[in-house]
Amino acid sequence: MYVIPDASALRAWRKSSYSDNGQGGCVEVSDGYPDGVPVRDSKAPHGPALVFPVAGWAAFVSAVKE
Helix, strand or coil, X not given: CEEECCHHHCCCEEECXXXXXXXXXXXXXXXXXXXXXXXXXXXXXXXXXXXXXXHHHHHHHHHHHC
């Protein structure tokens, strides 16, 4: 995992429909980034993003779905 200090330049941010609680507290993911899966806080679009290895992110998502 590593950090992108300002992830606002990345495109195609999306969030889970389960994250939209109406209070703005959402996690967003950017698809198509070549080095991994960037994840950021939707309340801070010009803030940092954590970039996780694809395999690690897939394992996380799979575990959450279970």
